Each structure stands twice: as C-alpha cells, then as structure tokens.
Amino acid sequence: MEPGDDVSGFSCGNTDLDDFLREAPRLLSLSVVQVYLAFAEEQVVGYAALLNDSLKLATSEKKKLKLRYDDHPVIPGIKLARLAVATALQSCGLGTRLLRLAYHVARAQAAVGCRVLIVDAYPQSVRFYESRAFRRARKTPNARTISDDENVTMWLDLHTTPDWAKLPPGSRF
C-alpha cells in the first residue's frame, strides 16, 4: 500500500474489515502493520494485512514442528491480521492468491526466526483456512498471540508447502 491509494470504495461485506483498510495509512506510518492491495481496473478489490507475531504452542503441536518439549514454547511467525476480498469478487480465487502472497512474504523472512503463518479466523472463515492446511491452535494457558475469544487462532507450518502455495506469489491459480 502506498500513500494516496484510494481505498474509499472498498467493501467486502464486513464493516470492521472495510474500516480497517481506511485506517491502514495511519497504522502503516506507525510501522505496526504492512498492507498488500490487490487491484482490478485501478480499483482496490482485496487486501492482506501482515505483522510480526508469535504463538504459544502445546507440546504436542511443537512435536509437529520437530521441536522438543523443552524447546521454547513461543514460536515466531507472521500474523495475517486481516484478509478481505470485495463482495463482487469473492469465491473467484483472489483470497487464495492473497494468502499465497502472505505465505511467500513469511517464507522470505530469512533474517529472523519465522516458522508459522498465524491467523485469528472469524468462525465463518475457519473452513476456508482449514481447506488451505491451517490447523486450529490448541488453547494454552497465557496464550501469547493477539486474539479475542470469538476468533479461532489457526496456524500453518512454513516448513510445509500446501498445493495452493506452490505457485509464485503473483500467480493467478
């Protein structure tokens, strides 16, 4: 996202997600989020918002990452803080393309430890993420990720490459 991008016409059917995009320039200037926009005919038709985060995993989940029980339970990652597609273009593959972009951005974090892609999914979007190989995080005491009770924290191991992530980030399908 660049200063001056016109996001005023964006609507995905969820007021919080629409409002977030209008607030994004301020948040970007404060370096607390990075926003990637998708355009069609010069209109913003989707976006993904990313930031650094971490996730406290249970021992059984750490084993899936080949970490030992005595390795640190807090796993570094990238949070897909928001993902939204304009109502008219939903179910056309754009959400998956933005997810792929997020995956590749997270995989490119070679300068720092980064093992998982994290999302706090709306209950109605859990199926979308499950079908793209995200797992529901088990509830752990003092969970460290930024989440509220209603959303479902989910994660994807960045050492795996699901089919949808195999194409380069900008690919259509």
Ligand SMILES: CC(C)(COP(=O)(O)OP(=O)(O)OC[C@H]1O[C@@H](n2cnc3c(N)ncnc32)[C@H](O)[C@@H]1OP(=O)(O)O)[C@@H](O)C(=O)NCCC(=O)NCCS
């Ligand atoms: C969820 C969302 C990002 C998916 O993007 P998309 O471009 O519609 O999705 P794709 O075309 O890549 O993939 C289609 C999948 O999205 C699901 N989907 C479509 N519209 C959806 C909606 N409004 N809410 C949740 N899931 C939706 C479809 O059921 C389909 O699932 P399947 O592949 O498992 O059958 C998009 O629909 C959206 O912006 N929804 C409203 C906002 C929202 O719920 N954002 C998620 C925040 S966690």
